[in-house]
Amino acid sequence: MPLTVLLVDDEPLVRAGLRAVLEAQPDITVVGEAADGAAVVPLVRQLRPDVVAMDVRMPLLDGIEATRAVLRSVQDPPKILVVTTFEQDEYVYQALRAGADGFLLKRARPAEIVHAVRLIAAGDSLLFPASVRALAAEYGSAAARGALESARLTDREAEVLRQMARGLTNAEIAAGLVVGTETVKSHVSAVLAKLGARDRTQAVIAAYESGFVAPG
Template identity: 85%
Template structure:
């Protein structure tokens, strides 16, 4: 089955470019488009995409609010990939905190766009560069620190979280630790459960906000 994608951007030229790039792949299918965040929830309910490529800045309802609305009101929601112009935009960080699984720069090369959609669809890896890690660290707070303390991660779980924060996939973590991929998946699931995190992105944000991991 192909990965299905909903494109959300107020610029028609951007949507057309993304559609052309993604539909050139045999395993990806664009199932719909929207020009504003207000249309996202109804379209997600109707089309059931695997991934929503969401512009973060739109005139009526922006990508942050649209992300929150999808995750709040749609059962088994799709993965949300924020599409933005600037990687250090605070809007990007807020979208990640709201529940987006990662983000993609509009100037990315076609191969990077395709790779990002596949990764987010699989829930395998984060798109979390240094600029966003620094934003997360700058938003450090006592609540995040308390969550990490209460989680009482084992030594191996803590190591897995640090590797997740570096953006490593399950396969890459397995190679680094010299263990099986299924073992890594079990550790990742345990980390998410203990942190009360929806996904890897939420866990990594907690790691940086708490100071558990340094952006450097």
């Protein structure tokens, strides 16, 4: 089965460029397009894409609210990849906080775009550049610190969270810790459950906001 993608961007040229890049791959199919976030929920329900490539700034409903709407109203929602022009953009961070799974710059090379879509679809890693990590640290709070402390992670779970925050895949974490991939998956699941996080991105945001992991 091919990996299916829905493109959401108010610029037709951007959508056309992403479609050309993605459909050049034998395992990826673009199943639909939307020019605004307001159209996303109906299209997701109709097309059931694996990944939504979502612009952040759109005229009627921006990518932050569209992300919230998808996660709130769609059962078994797709992965959401934020696509934007500027990496040092608080909108991007707010979209990640709202539940988006990763981040991609519009100027990324074709190979990087394809790689990002595949990573997000697999749920094995995430794209979390230094600028967004710094924003997460700026949003730190006593509440975030208290929430992470109350999660009572084991030493191994804490180490796995640190490696997740570095953007490592399960396989890379397993190699570094000299354990099996399935063991790492179990630790990741435990971390998400204890933090009440929907996915790896939300867990990493918690790690940076609490100061558990420093941006550098």
